[in-house]
Amino acid sequence: MNYETRVDMSDTEDRVELDEVSGPDAARERRKKMWIVIAVLVAGALIAALMLSGGEEEVPFAAPESATAPAVTVLAPGAGTVQGAINATGTLAARRELPVGVVGEGGRVVSVNVEPGDWVGAGQVLAVIDRSVQSQQESAQAAQIEVAQADADLAQANLDRALQLVERGFISQADIDRLTATRDAAVARVQVARAQLAERRARNAQLNIVAPAAGLVLTRNVEPGQVVSPGSGTLFSIARGGEMELLARIGEVELDSVSVGAIGTVTPVGTDQQFQCTVWQKSPVIDEQTRQGTARCALGYDPALRPGGFASIELASETVVAPRLPESAILSDDRGSYVYIVDEDNTVVRRPIEVGSISDEGIVVASGLQGNERVVLRAGGFLTEGETVRPVTQGQAE
CATH class of the missing domain: 2.40.420.20 (conserved putative lor/sdh protein from methanococcus maripaludis s2 fold)
Structure with missing residues (x-):
């Protein structure tokens, strides 16, 4: 509470003028009383202010720091002790995938004998290419052998007759040497013709596209009537022995704790089936972008393991x-x-x-x-x- 003391100075001036008229003593006495009244009022205001404030300066409340901290x-x-376990994901693939394409000259495909998912043996014919032209070439090479053999037989007969006459002096030794060389050249031509026939037969055999090893056919990229050549790419892919693997992507730090021979549990995506696998190889390089390496985990064949599918794996690692x-x-x-x-x-x-x-x-x-x-x-x-x-x-x- 505040007290204000107002003094009307105009009234004071009028009183002073009256005091001057009344006399100096009376005026002095009035001014003295007026100042006493002002002093009393000011003192009263100060006392009231002190009473309201309690006589002490008010200090704002400061909360302790611990109460304001979150x-x-x-x-x-x-x-x-933690039994090391590494969880990762990866892609299923054939452990040894064999791409099969055209080895020989190529041509028009006559027939395809297998489908994806079939099991094949080593050397089994997968597809046959038309060989009508090559068969005629093989016959021509066989005839060339007969021609060359006839020339060789004639050269041998001429040499034999000359050898009988040389003893009588009718034929010189130079003639004998010439006939011998003719005989040897004819025999060599027979060998060349036979080699050419063998080459032709080998080329014709390559017109059959065969499996290089026993395994499971994964893909087929050829149809009857299609014209193929050595540049046609992969016509069949075969998983050798049907063996599969998981290409697990693992961080470079965790990859060091995985040892070759470690046992893992593989769960293909979309199924509850679990399969045991064994780490048989670790990637010697790390991908610069993902900072991950590949652990290759061998799996046996099972219809649920489809190459190209995703799967999760839990691998046992070192105890830490x-x-x-x-x-x-x-x-x-x-x-x-x-x-x-x-x-x-x-x-x-x-x-x-x-x-x-x-x-x-x-x-x-x-x-x-x-x-x-x-x-x-x-x-x-x-x-x-x-x-x-x-x-x-x-x-x-x-």
């Missing part, structure tokens, strides 16, 4: 001792994976980590944590590094 749930994960956190505690950005921990001053600190295997129990932290840190479990995305918080242990929060 509460976050934290957990010290500890470190336990490491902390394990729920997915909500792990964050990531362009700098990699990290967690927020709360230090001794209740300040949020960013801690970079490397993520290991993932399971229903949580995510294994391969490196970056000892296990005794207070890790923020939830709402880490709303915190900033250096922020002061009020940590609440997971058990107390619940």
